[in-house]
Amino acid sequence: MTEILITRPLPEAVLEEAHKLGHVTLRPATTPLSDAELRGALEDYDAVLPTLGDMFSAYVFTDVPKPRARILANFGVGYNHIDVAAAQAAGLTVTNTPGAVTDATSDIALTLMLMSARRAGEGERLVRSGNWAGWHPTQMLGLHMSGKHVGIIGMGRIGQAIAARCHHGFGMQVSFYNRSPKQVGLPATQVESLTELAARVDFLVVAVPGGADTQHLIGAEVFAAMQPHARFINIARGEVVDEAALITALQTGQIGAAGLDVYEHEPDVPEALKTCENAVLLPHLGTATEEVRTDMGLMAVDNLRAFLAGETPPNLV
Numbered sequence: 144m145t146e147i148l149i150t151r152p153l154p155e156a157v158l159e160e161a162h163k164l165g166h167v168t169l170r171p172a173t174t175p176l177s178d179a180e181l182r183g184a185l186e187d188y189d190a191v192l193p194t195l196g197d198m199f200s201a202y203v204f205t206d207v208p209k210p211r212a213r214i215l216a217n218f219g220v221g222y223n224h225i226d227v228a229a230a231q232a233a234g235l236t237v238t239n240t241p242g243a244v245t246d247a248t249s250d251i252a253l254t255l256m257l258m259s260a261r262r263a264g265e266g267e268r269l270v271r272s273g274n275w276a277g278w279h280p281t282q283m284l285g286l287h288m289s290g291k292h293v294g295i296i297g298m299g300r301i302g303q304a305i306a307a308r309c310h311h312g313f314g315m316q317v318s319f320y321n322r323s324p325k326q327v328g329l330p331a332t333q334v335e336s337l338t339e340l341a342a343r344v345d346f347l348v349v350a351v352p353g354g355a356d357t358q359h360l361i362g363a364e365v366f367a368a369m370q371p372h373a374r375f376i377n378i379a380r381g382e383v384v385d386e387a388a389l390i391t392a393l394q395t396g397q398i399g400a401a402g403l404d405v406y407e408h409e410p411d412v413p414e415a416l417k418t419c420e421n422a423v424l425l426p427h428l429g430t431a432t433e434e435v436r437t438d439m440g441l442m443a444v445d446n447l448r449a450f451l452a453g454e455t456p457p458n459l460v
Contacts, residue, residue, distance in 0.1 A: 157440030255402025294344030297351035353380030
């Protein structure tokens with residue numbers, strides 16, 4: 144019987160489908176696989192359904208050069224925690240779950256834009272502290288979002304979904320930076336450099352994949368180019384941003400505020416960032432709805448099902 148390892152708890156509907164494919168071992172912990180568990184996953188199972196933080200690096204495959212496992216069916220669209228080249232060299236197929244995450248992640252981007260613009264995090268803390276003295280005309284004045292200019296870094300599925308929400312929902316002007324020329328189905332201007340984009344916009348939103356190519360893509364130069372009222376939003380991967388440079392930009396008033404759903408060294412968040420009143424901090428909620436996590440899991444199981452049947456999985460990396 145096919146031995147399948149699922150590295151984190153998943154919705155029950157996903158587990159029901161996975162059990163139809165073979166004998167499932169469900170790891171109950173919510174933390175990433177340890178070094179020993181990573182190697183055991185490759186040695187003891189035919190198929191592994193990993194997720195964010197399960198660091199299948201080249202070193203793991205060096206230690207297990209002839210793994211029993213034949214597929215890593217990743218739960219999530221991002222797969223920068225898997226060294227795909229090393230996995231493929233060891234004979235493994237790698238898949239992911241694109242599409243299912245697009246709307247939920249885009250919604251979180253808009254949530255962070257609104258929260259940072261309207262100082263919602265600060266306002267809630269004020270009410271909870273018991274120090275709110277009541278409404279007055281100049282209380283906690285923020286930034287009006289409708290009609291403003293949004294800049295999107297990375298115009299893939301999620302970037303385009305964010306652009307559509309901003310344009311159709313808030314009448315915003317849309318500009319974007321993308322590594323290659325991109326045609327999108329709404330009025331949008333592609334610019335040639337990150338700093339040019341940063342200088343133009345009221346909201347700068349990062350929507351690129353993680354990995355070596357984008358590590359610290361956003362740093363001090365980009366923050367220096369931004370306008371002092373502008374909001375910076377990251378729903379991509381934490382390592383895309385030089386977190387120290389972001390903290391300096393927030394502390395010095397170089398930018399107006401930030402809204403973050405991801406962090407450079409999750410789950411560790413620098414104390415200096417947590418004390419920035421002009422930062423909205425969410426605990427990686429991008430796809431955290433019952434419907435979306437179920438859809439992601441079922442997509443991962445569909446990739447497993449196809450592979451185990453000798454077919455090409457629908458979502459090969």
